[in-house]
Amino acid sequence: MGLEVTDLRVYYRTLAGDVKALDGVTVAVAEGEIMGLAGESGCGKSTFGNSLIRIDGRMRHVGGRVILDGIELPIADGDAMREFRYKLVSIIPQYAMSALNPTRRIGRMIDELLESRGVRHQELRTELRRRLLLVGLPEAVLGRYPIELSGGMKQRVVMVISTLLDPSLLIADEITSALDVSTQKAVSQTLVQFRDEGFVRSMIVVTHDVSILYQVSDTLAIMYAGRLAEKAPTEELMERPLHPYTRLLISSLPEMGVRFEEERLAGIPGAPPSLLNPPTGCRFRTRCPLADAVCEEQPPFVEVAPGHAVACWKAT
Amino acid sequence: MRRYFGRKLLIYGLTFFVAATINWMIPRFMPGDPVQSLLSRHQVAPEAVPHLIAYYNALFGLDQPLWQQYLNFWGSLLNGDLGRSVYQSGRPVTEVILAALPYTLGLLIPAILLSWWAGNKFGAIAARRRYLDNAVLPIGYILSAAPYMWLAIMVAWILGSVLRIFPISGGYSYALEPSLTWAFAVDLFAHWVMPFLSLFMVMFGGWAIGMRNMIIYELDADYSRYLDALGAPSGLVRRYAFRNAVLPQVTGLALQLGVIVAGALVTEIVFSYPGLGKLLLAAVQNEDYFLLQGIFLFVIIGTLIANFLVDIAYVLLDPRTRVGMSGGSA
Ligand SMILES: Nc1ncnc2c1ncn2[C@@H]1O[C@H](COP(=O)(O)OP(=O)(O)OP(=O)(O)O)[C@@H](O)[C@H]1O
Ligand code: SF4
Numbered sequence: 039m040g041l042e043v044t045d046l047r048v049y050y051r052t053l054a055g056d057v058k059a060l061d062g063v064t065v066a067v068a069e070g071e072i073m074g075l076a077g078e079s080g081c082g083k084s085t086f087g088n089s090l091i092r093i094d095g096r097m098r099h100v101g102g103r104v105i106l107d108g109i110e111l112p113i114a115d116g117d118a119m120r121e122f123r124y125k126l127v128s129i130i131p132q133y134a135m136s137a138l139n140p141t142r143r144i145g146r147m148i149d150e151l152l153e154s155r156g157v158r159h160q161e162l163r164t165e166l167r168r169r170l171l172l173v174g175l176p177e178a179v180l181g182r183y184p185i186e187l188s189g190g191m192k193q194r195v196v197m198v199i200s201t202l203l204d205p206s207l208l209i210a211d212e213i214t215s216a217l218d219v220s221t222q223k224a225v226s227q228t229l230v231q232f233r234d235e236g237f238v239r240s241m242i243v244v245t246h247d248v249s250i251l252y253q254v255s256d257t258l259a260i261m262y263a264g265r266l267a268e269k270a271p272t273e274e275l276m277e278r279p280l281h282p283y284t285r286l287l288i289s290s291l292p293e294m295g296v297r298f299e300e301e302r303l304a305g306i307p308g309a310p311p312s313l314l315n316p317p318t319g320c321r322f323r324t325r326c327p328l329a330d331a332v333c334e335e336q337p338p339f340v341e342v343a344p345g346h347a348v349a350c351w352k353a354t
Numbered sequence: 355m356r357r358y359f360g361r362k363l364l365i366y367g368l369t370f371f372v373a374a375t376i377n378w379m380i381p382r383f384m385p386g387d388p389v390q391s392l393l394s395r396h397q398v399a400p401e402a403v404p405h406l407i408a409y410y411n412a413l414f415g416l417d418q419p420l421w422q423q424y425l426n427f428w429g430s431l432l433n434g435d436l437g438r439s440v441y442q443s444g445r446p447v448t449e450v451i452l453a454a455l456p457y458t459l460g461l462l463i464p465a466i467l468l469s470w471w472a473g474n475k476f477g478a479i480a481a482r483r484r485y486l487d488n489a490v491l492p493i494g495y496i497l498s499a500a501p502y503m504w505l506a507i508m509v510a511w512i513l514g515s516v517l518r519i520f521p522i523s524g525g526y527s528y529a530l531e532p533s534l535t536w537a538f539a540v541d542l543f544a545h546w547v548m549p550f551l552s553l554f555m556v557m558f559g560g561w562a563i564g565m566r567n568m569i570i571y572e573l574d575a576d577y578s579r580y581l582d583a584l585g586a587p588s589g590l591v592r593r594y595a596f597r598n599a600v601l602p603q604v605t606g607l608a609l610q611l612g613v614i615v616a617g618a619l620v621t622e623i624v625f626s627y628p629g630l631g632k633l634l635l636a637a638v639q640n641e642d643y644f645l646l647q648g649i650f651l652f653v654i655i656g657t658l659i660a661n662f663l664v665d666i667a668y669v670l671l672d673p674r675t676r677v678g679m680s681g682g683s684a
């Protein structure tokens with residue numbers, strides 16, 4: 039069944055006005071699909087991931103629908119959403135290193151969390167132990183406090199906790215950026231393994247690191263200034279990018295394994311527009327080498343080949 | 355753990371030694387001669403004065419060189435002997451202090467514990483109720499910023515002079531003899547209420563504000579957001595936040611103890627409550643430095659013990675301190 043997002047708009051309320059961090063995102067993630075989500079810092083990746091599970095007081099759901107496994111998620115209603123969290127949609131947050139309560143033993147925290155969700159923790163004990171071993175952690179971590187674990191260990195503990203109830207959709211936000219290269223490899227392979235073992239059905243992996251996405255993701259979505267620029271199967275997107283932004287992005291990638299956040303931006307002149315007052319029409323207009331009069335109209339995000347969608351007037 | 359407490363005890367021991375020494379020094383270098391002032395308050399025949407001075411100097415050990423006095427001081431201190439009170443006609447200082455101590459402790463301990471407990475509860479509730487919050491904040495700031503003296507006087511004026519609910523001064527009515535009777539207990543309680551209340555109010559505001567701010571901070575912490583994202587009910591999130599927010603409040607208690615004790619002394623003076631504070635005032639007025647020294651010593655010991663207890667409580671509450679002690683791997 040998978041995930042279907044239609045025209046999702048989520049703004050941040052600020053004193054200066056609404057920051058249009060998510061302004062009309064339409065995307066589908068099929069069952070079993072791992073979708074990579076990339077784009078420069080501040081384009082709205084985390085906002086997208088968070089919107090699917092927890093819209094907090096600073097965010098405002100302006101429009102759009104989210105349908106997961108045929109159920110419409112009440113994303114704007116925190117209380118109604120609670121039931122779906124964890125069981126249907128779950129997240130490994132960008133801040134995984136500090137996601138565990140510092141004054142509770144990890145095992146106890148898990149037990150209390152599970153009980154609070156109406157799950158008897160004894161029933162999941164063996165499964166929990168098995169999954170910890172799978173990510174290379176001894177059962178003894180359950181008796182420890184978070185401060186006694188290394189960053190990578192905490193990361194893996196959070197991965198296991200977040201997926202313990204076998205959610206349909208998992209959002210993994212920037213989970214490798216704080217890790218060293220070899221741990222990154224292990225963690226991203228674990229993600230694939232989790233999908234293959236059926237712990238989660240589909241996944242959205244947000245990262246700056248294209249080499250991770252290359253290893254992990256089946257499809258790649260590129261985001262620009264609160265909208266999707268392009269989405270295609272990973273191979274196809276890398277080899278035949280259609281959107282000028284994707285092209286610039288990929289051509290300026292020096293080599294695999296380099297995080298494209300720092301390295302790439304020198305390659306694309308100009309800066310992304312302010313989301314407080316974004317330009318009308320195509321948001322890439324101010325930096326696009328191909329821009330002309332038609333681009334003052336907003337290009338629709340349309341499928342140009344099977345599984346390949348793009349938002350650009352010149353990309354056909 | 356053992357080493358940690360060993361080190362703590364050593365530090366407390368040193369603090370005590372230094373404080374006691376300073377405490378011994380100060381009155382001795384203050385202007386004024388206590389024996390002279392003692393004699394001047396009594397009708398003494400002029401020819402008897404030199405004899406009496408010699409007698410009292412010998413009695414108080416003031417005729418010896420300073421270093422000898424200092425050694426004597428430690429010697430008798432270790433025997434629980436703090437000298438004799440000049441102003442209470444030579445009664446042992448320990449006895450005088452022990453008579454006043456129950457009043458101070460009876461005021462301080464309930465005031466500290468109750469205000470801490472109630473302030474934390476109230477602050478936590480205020481953190482999630484807007485209308486309460488709007489009331490708690492201003493009241494809390496006013497209470498915690500008000501000088502003890504002023505607040506105590508206000509309480510005395512409103513409850514004592516205007517409404518006449520409680521007696522304004524003393525520990526019990528002069529008409530009564532201290533005894534184990536119901537009437538005396540009621541009287542004792544009536545005298546206790548106002549000094550207790552003024553102490554309670556001042557501290558309550560500070561704890562409530564501190565807790566409110568800490569809870570709001572903890573509820574926004576990553577671990578709270580994670581629990582919320584996994585659909586944990588707000589009860590669990592709050593419970594965690596409360597527990598973690600209490601920790602800085604425990605530290606705050608340790609830091610505040612000195613101020614609290616000083617405040618209690620002032621409060622006693624305002625209400626003429628027969629505890630250490632009132633005794634302290636009398637000792638100063640009468641240049642009774644054995645007594646002064648003794649009171650300070652008790653205050654220092656009390657504060658150190660209380661601090662030590664808070665230290666232990668903190669270690670029991672926060673696993674992070676325990677981890678630090680055993681070198682990171684437990
Ligand atoms: N609480 C907030 N209030 C106002 N604006 C915000 C807030 N959080 C994020 N934004 C804005 O929303 C936009 C999208 O933020 P978001 O965190 O989704 O970006 P991101 O793509 O995840 O970036 P990164 O790669 O750095 O994590 C940014 O322009 C940011 O300035
Ligand atoms: S629509 Fe126009 S401005 Fe936007 S990317 Fe395409 S060519 Fe560039």
Ligand SMILES: [Mg+2]
Nearest residue numbers: 083084132212
């Ligand atoms: Mg982000």
